[in-house]
Amino acid sequence: MTPANIAGMASLKGLTLLALTDHNSCRNCPAFFEACNAFGIVPVPGMELTTAEDIHLVVLFPTLEQAMAFDAQIHPRIIPVKNRPEIFGNQWVVDGDDNLLETEETLLINATDLDVDSAIELVERYGGAVYPAHIDRPSNGMIAILGSVPKDYRFRSVEFNDFEQRDRILAEQGLDCITLCSSDAHDLGRINEAEHFLDLEDEPYSSALVRRRLIELLKR
Amino acid sequence: MTVKELRERLDLQILSESDPDRAVTGGYAGDLLSWVMGRAQSGDAWVTIMTNRNIIAVASLADTACIIVAEDSAVEPDVIALASEKEINLYRSPLNIFDLCCRVGSLFDL
Numbered sequence: 001m002t003p004a005n006i007a008g009m010a011s012l013k014g015l016t017l018l019a020l021t022d023h024n025s026c027r028n029c030p031a032f033f034e035a036c037n038a039f040g041i042v043p044v045p046g047m048e049l050t051t052a053e054d055i056h057l058v059v060l061f062p063t064l065e066q067a068m069a070f071d072a073q074i075h076p077r078i079i080p081v082k083n084r085p086e087i088f089g090n091q092w093v094v095d096g097d098d099n100l101l102e103t104e105e106t107l108l109i110n111a112t113d114l115d116v117d118s119a120i121e122l123v124e125r126y127g128g129a130v131y132p133a134h135i136d137r138p139s140n141g142m143i144a145i146l147g148s149v150p151k152d153y154r155f156r157s158v159e160f161n162d163f164e165q166r167d168r169i170l171a172e173q174g175l176d177c178i179t180l181c182s183s184d185a186h187d188l189g190r191i192n193e194a195e196h197f198l199d200l201e202d203e204p205y206s207s208a209l210v211r212r213r214l215i216e217l218l219k220r
Numbered sequence: 221m222t223v224k225e226l227r228e229r230l231d232l233q234i235l236s237e238s239d240p241d242r243a244v245t246g247g248y249a250g251d252l253l254s255w256v257m258g259r260a261q262s263g264d265a266w267v268t269i270m271t272n273r274n275i276i277a278v279a280s281l282a283d284t285a286c287i288i289v290a291e292d293s294a295v296e297p298d299v300i301a302l303a304s305e306k307e308i309n310l311y312r313s314p315l316n317i318f319d320l321c322c323r324v325g326s327l328f329d330l
Contacts, residue, residue, distance in 0.1 A: 117296075147277070
């Protein structure tokens with residue numbers, strides 16, 4: 001998966017807005033912006049952040065600059081283990097034409113040393129939106145790890161892997177949140193069709209406005 | 221054996237101790253709270269590296285005798301305050317989970 005072929009596949013699927021959320025990294029977001037712009041897709045820069053509790057949080061930013069500044073804060077907080085490409089795959093940073101710029105040496109799938117509270121605070125200091133990822137999944141979902149989505153976190157949004165158990169989980173947890181169903185695609189074939197929608201006011205239309213409205217909608 | 225005796229014999233650091241005379245009847249180890257809440261037994265000494273504030277809720281729910289945080293995992297002050305408020309015995313040790321469980325087991329002649 002590269003930024004250019006992700007954008008190309010998303011275009012074929014008819015997606016109009018697309019977020020790149022690599023594990024603990026935003027470093028391919030500059031290339032992702034270029035690739036999405038070429039296909040007329042609104043790019044949203046972000047990260048799937050792993051907290052100290054091994055919980056995955058989706059983090060999205062209104063601008064590339066905020067995302068990259070956040071990335072610089074996160075990178076030194078990743079538990080320092082070197083990637084082994086034969087096990088975990090290559091961690092490439094590329095440009096908008098998929099040319100290799102650098103290879104990320106730190107294993108990105110690892111946890112950071114930020115607990116959920118600290119992670120939320122840091123995301124919001126950089127102007128982003130944060131919500132728990134795939135809360136319906138047994139691995140790295142907040143409910144699996146903490147037993148609940150604690151009310152204290154005041155999340156406005158939650159993400160599901162699919163909506164099969166959404167109503168039951170929302171009722172059990174007493175959650176009144178915006179629910180997102182994201183493909184969480186780790187290969188091109190798993191990028192969802194355009195079947196989930198959010199209503200965003202987009203006049204006068206610009207990609208930056210759509211991103212800003214999206215973050216406003218999803219943030220706490 | 222009481223929680224206080226267990227604490228003394230394992231040389232545990234006290235983070236909160238509201239009920240030192242509570243009887244310890246066994247042990248449990250685990251970090252996934254959704255897993256622990258359905259399996260830890262009333263009276264267990266629960267050993268974990270998880271320190272999110274939800275550990276206090278899980279200890280309440282499962283009625284464990286105490287929580288022992290392993291490997292000196294960092295515990296935020298609000299979690300300690302919550303333990304005191306909910307009268308949950310909360311201790312900490314530099315030992316890892318395996319070593320702690322071996323020690324707990326030896327106290328019960330396991």
